Amino acid sequence: MIYNKVCPICHTEFIATNIRKKYCCYKCASKSYKTTYRKAHELEIKKRKKDWYEKNKDEVIKKVILYTHKNRHKINKRMKDRFEFDADFKLSTILRHRVYVAIKMQYGIKAKKTMDLIGCTVE
Numbered sequence: 001m002i003y004n005k006v007c008p009i010c011h012t013e014f015i016a017t018n019i020r021k022k023y024c025c026y027k028c029a030s031k032s033y034k035t036t037y038r039k040a041h042e043l044e045i046k047k048r049k050k051d052w053y054e055k056n057k058d059e060v061i062k063k064v065i066l067y068t069h070k071n072r073h074k075i076n077k078r079m080k081d082r083f084e085f086d087a088d089f090k091l092s093t094i095l096r097h098r099v100y101v102a103i104k105m106q107y108g109i110k111a112k113k114t115m116d117l118i119g120c121t122v123e
Contacts, residue, residue, distance in 0.1 A: 008032070088122045095122075 003016045009028035023029040038045060053060060068075065082089050096114045103110050115121055 092122045 001017075001019070003019055003021075004013060005016045005021070005024075006013055007022075007024035007028050009023060009031055012024055014024035023032060083093060084090075092114070095118070099114045099117060100110055110117075
């Protein structure tokens, strides 16, 4: 018997030859399994990732530094564009810098976040 079904992952219609078939392809079935597994084992995965990071911290930091040096122009362009077009980002950046300079002029140390110090939010 042939059944017309809709895949719950990609929402495409497919023809199922078996009534038990839920997904249109192996890729969707695998994706479904991965998401349910991740939800069920969220804490274990988080712990495993944290342990891996602690074990390989030096390599990760070296890769980040290397990427930053190689792609400095991309990073600068992205920050410049965000500063130009995102009003909240621009305001928070200017505020952070101004608070830092004001505290530094008094030979102080900034101990909290800027928004906590001034008592308001950017929005």
